[in-house]
Amino acid sequence: xxxxxxxxxxxxxxxxxxxxxxxxxxxxxxxxxxxxxxxxxxxxxxxxxxxxxxxxxxxxxxxxxxxxxxxxxxxxxxxxxxxxxxxxxxxxxxxxxxxxxxxxxxxxxxxxxxxxxxxxxxxxxxxxxxxxxxxxxxxxxxxxxxxxxxxxxxxxxxxxxxxxxxxxxxxxxxxxxxxxxxxxxxxxxxxxxxxxxxxxxxxxxxxxxxxxxxxxxxxxxxxxxxxxxxxxxxxxxxxxxxxxxxxxxxxxxxxxxxxxxxxxxxxxxxxxxxxxxxxxxxxxxxxxxxxxxxxxxxxxxxxxxxxxxxxxxxxxxxxxxxxxxxxxxxxxxxxxxxxxxxxxxxxxxxxxxxxxxxxxxxxxx
Ligand code: SF4
Numbered sequence: 001x002x003x004x005x006x007x008x009x010x011x012x013x014x015x016x017x018x019x020x021x022x023x024x025x026x027x028x029x030x031x032x033x034x035x036x037x038x039x040x041x042x043x044x045x046x047x048x049x050x051x052x053x054x055x056x057x058x059x060x061x062x063x064x065x066x067x068x069x070x071x072x073x074x075x076x077x078x079x080x081x082x083x084x085x086x087x088x089x090x091x092x093x094x095x096x097x098x099x100x101x102x103x104x105x106x107x108x109x110x111x112x113x114x115x116x117x118x119x120x121x122x123x124x125x126x127x128x129x130x131x132x133x134x135x136x137x138x139x140x141x142x143x144x145x146x147x148x149x150x151x152x153x154x155x156x157x158x159x160x161x162x163x164x165x166x167x168x169x170x171x172x173x174x175x176x177x178x179x180x181x182x183x184x185x186x187x188x189x190x191x192x193x194x195x196x197x198x199x200x201x202x203x204x205x206x207x208x209x210x211x212x213x214x215x216x217x218x219x220x221x222x223x224x225x226x227x228x229x230x231x232x233x234x235x236x237x238x239x240x241x242x243x244x245x246x247x248x249x250x251x252x253x254x255x256x257x258x259x260x261x262x263x264x265x266x267x268x269x270x271x272x273x274x275x276x277x278x279x280x281x282x283x284x285x286x287x288x289x290x291x292x293x294x295x296x297x298x299x300x301x302x303x304x305x306x307x308x309x310x311x312x313x314x315x316x317x318x319x320x321x322x323x324x325x326x327x328x329x330x331x332x333x334x335x336x337x338x339x340x341x342x343x344x345x346x347x348x349x350x351x352x353x354x355x356x357x358x359x360x361x362x363x364x365x
Contacts, residue, residue, distance in 0.1 A: 003322050003340040011265060014238045016209040019182045021138040022089030022110030024061060026184060027209030027241040032267050034258035035062040035211070035244040036251045037093065042066075042075035051251060052084050059270070060255045062242065064091040064113060067100050077107040085110070091140065098124040105131045111138040116171055117149040129178045138182045141171045144215055145189035160189065164198045165205070172208055184208060184241065188215035192230040199234050209241040216246060223247040224257045228264075235265050272298040275308040275319055275326075283311040285329050285348060297356055303363055308337075325358055327351055 018028025026033060036055055040047035042065065055063055063085070067076060076092065079085070091111040092104035098119040101112050105128075112132065116125040132139050148163050152170070156163040164187045175183050185208050189195045195214050203210060214230040217223035227245040234240050245257040262268035276291045277283075291309050298307070308326035310316030320326025320337040328335045334351040336343045338358060346354055 004318075011236060011267060012238045014203055016207050016241055017181065019138055019184055019209055020136075021062060021091070022085075024089050026138075030241065032235065032240055032262055033061040033242040034059065034255055034262065034268075035064060035091075035242055036060050036254045036258075037064040037066070037244065037246075039251050042072050042079075045075070045078070048075075048079065049082075049084065052079070052088075054252050055255060056088050058252045058255045059259060060088065060252075062089050062091060062111075064093050064244075066093045067104055068095075070100070070103070073100065073103045073107055076104060076109070080108040091138075093142075094119065098128050101128045102131050105135055105137060109137065111140060113140040113142045115142050115144070115147060116174060117152075117167065118147060121174075125174060126178055129175065129180045132182070133180055136182070138184070139175070139180070140211055141168070141175065141183060141185045142211075143167050143171070143185070143187040145191075145194060146215070160194055161197050161201065164189065164194075165201045168198075168202050169205060172206055184211050186211040186213060188213045188246075190214065190216045192226050195230045196233050199239055200237065203237075203239045210239060211242045211244070212240040213244045213246055219248045220253060223249070227257065228261050231261055232265065235261070235267060269304045271302050271304065273306045274298070275306065275310075275323060277309075277311045277315060277319070279311050282314065283329075284331065285311065287311050287329075290327075290352060293352060294355070297359055301363055305362060307359070325355065325362060327355055 013029060016027035019026050024033060038048060038051050040051045042048055052063060065076060067073060089110035091113055092109045093113045094101040096118055101114055104112055114128060143164055145160055148167055152167050153163045156166060168185055168187050187198045187202055189198060192214055199210060212231050212234055214227050217226045231243055243258050245254045247254050259268060259270040263270040274294060279287045294307060294309055306323045308319045308323035310319050310328045313330055316328030320328040321340050324339055326337040329348060333345050334348050335345045336351060336354050
């Protein structure tokens with residue numbers, strides 16, 4: 001039997017305006033980009049530098065850095081001057097003090113993230129926008145369920161969705177009235193359902209590019225699931241131009257989770273996909289350990305490869321055949337499949353070595 005033909009569903013992306021953040025295009029049909037935020041203290045130079053390098057190495061496309069005070073501006077400037085951001089745009093995350101936004105722009109960032117509501121609105125926002133315009137940098141308007149303007153909340157009788165949507169639309173009007181268009185908007189809630197319904201409503205009203213995220217999603221397991229559900233639903237609707245998976249975890253894990261969400265929807269191709277069965281009473285090998293070994297063989301591999309590791313002959317041969325390289329375990333032996341055909345049947349004890357050899361060849365081609 002030939003390899004199965006997979007469903008050819010293609011997500012229709014919503015039309016948004018294209019903006020530029022450093023060398024990266026966001027919106028207007030550009031690939032959905034993956035962002036993260038550094039977690040090291042800016043004053044700890046070696047830690048922040050190695051975090052930035054690790055983020056770049058794992059494919060992060062935008063790095064955001066919190067700028068809580070004046071001292072942070074000096075540290076940020078050093079990183080910019082040390083050319084840490086020549087290959088990746090850097091965004092300064094500012095709350096409360098608009099002067100920090102002005103100083104960050106002077107320091108040479110590619111973008112800033114502000115919430116006009118908490119930097120004093122009016123003239124202060126206008127000053128920041130003017131500075132952004134003069135340096136041709138981007139702004140993200142970051143609306144968050146935890147910090148909505150109290151006046152808007154009161155007017156909307158405390159209803160989160162209408163308050164967040166109104167807040168987003170009001171900020172869009174402010175930016176456009178100031179003649180500024182190089183901006184995107186985010187409206188993150190910590191509840192998955194709120195996130196979905198707020199973004200859907202905003203997307204219907206504007207073509208401003210959207211940065212998606214479920215805010216404060218939680219630790220690795222819980223946060224990845226909440227983000228996958230929330231972002232997955234929106235992305236499948238065609239909504240979203242850039243994403244961040246917020247995890248109480250090391251920042252490279254956020255990037256990996258982001259790419260896994262996008263690649264599972266075929267919005268981005270990102271290296272290796274591993275199909276493995278959940279195991280059951282028919283399994284006669286330590287499959288979780290074998291899968292961990294296969295995973296370790298693929299760290300850093302950028303090739304677009306589908307690998308399958310299956311516990312028995314029920315679904316094993318079918319899945320292994322549909323992978324680029326697959327193992328289907330039998331009673332004493334295991335079959336190694338390459339691109340849809342059995343390459344060899346060998347003892348279970350040596351199959352993993354055979355698999356490793358074939359994987360090397362695939363990676364090199
Ligand atoms: S492939 Fe076989 S071992 Fe794996 S879950 Fe299915 S029936 Fe069980």
